[in-house]
Amino acid sequence: MGQKEVVYVVSDSVGETAGFVVKAVATQFNGGQVDIRRNSYVEDFEDIEDVLLLAVKDQSIIAYTIVIPTLKEYLDRRAQEEGIIAVDLLSPLMKAFEAKFNKEPHHRPGLMRKLDEEYFRKIEAIEFAVKYDDGRDPRGITKADIVLIGVSRTSKTPLSMYLAHQRFKVANVPLVPEVQPPEELFQIPRKNCIGLIISPDKLNEIRKERLRALGLASRANYASFERILKELDHAEKIMKRVGCPIIDVSNKAVEETAGLILDVLKKERSL
Structure with a gap:
């Protein structure tokens, strides 16, 4: 990566988890020269639209940790419509847990911070x-x-x-x-x-x-x-x-x- 690429980190909580994951991945590419822009406490569709506008402008990736299903689905759909790569960092592991333990996740943001x-x-x-x-x-x-x-x-x-x-x-x-x-x-x-x-x-x-x-x-x-x-x-x-x-x-x-x-x-x- 010659110039700093922009990655938007989006979360319905603080966004620390997504930030850490993005940094960890970025270090594998040219020493981690990535501009991480965090958007915390996203709680409605309007917040997501604001991030999408910026991501389209910068042609950047969105990495997100959103546990509220309606917000997650909205972000996935709108990112696809705008041709933006949006990576869900939680769902694959949450689905594995759900299948293994036969339980529904709480879908409540901020539980990690509380712990x-x-x-x-x-x-x-x-x-x-x-x-x-x-x-x-x-x-x-x-x-x-x-x-x-x-x-x-x-x-x-x-x-x-x-x-x-x-x-x-x-x-x-x-x-x-x-x-x-x-x-x-x-x-x-x-x-x-x-x-x-x-x-x-x-x-x-x-x-x-x-x-x-x-x-x-x-x-x-x-x-x-x-x-x-x-x-x-x-x-x-x-x-x-x-x-x-x-x-x-x-x-x-x-x-x-x-x-x-x-x-x-x-x-x-x-x-």
Whole structure:
């Protein structure tokens, strides 16, 4: 290709998919010297006529990703009448899927973009949970959708990650008698916070196992009943001061506790 050829990319959504495909093909011809002109959110016959006028003038190709059947059929017919090559980038694969899965496609534009947005929200929430895990930075408390508070080994971190996968930004704060809780905890709305409690027996069992796994069985104080009761008493006082809902995590799987957290918050606010 000596000069830059024009390709019109037409879509009833953003048009990124068609743009990528055109670029990929163009690189196989003289280094990809193609002028790609995108026409996004095409939603009626008039929009298609506007593109056709330009394509006829430039004698260019139209590459399109249109999932609305009436628009697709109209573009195919009018392109043929005007002697313009219009390439449907989706239909062959959609027909293969339809035949294979014996299902009708939704024919709704923008579904890929919706999936992408949900994916990036999830990644953002996971990064947030990592950054504001274990009270590392109290500034996360005011930015979080959900703040989890409780003593050590009440599943705060696993719950934060599980809820992050459901696109909630979660910060968690350990409650320790020797450490003053961050002031931010008392500044946020009570509906943003959940207190996690656990039975002394269960916590004793979990902590003993944790010490064994770390080879620190000699640190008996961490798992002693006296220490555990002191921590739980301190945590309960903080939770009452915050005024947050409280959930008992004893003998509950992370998934079950997460479900309870979301149920409690739905009563407090609209999620």
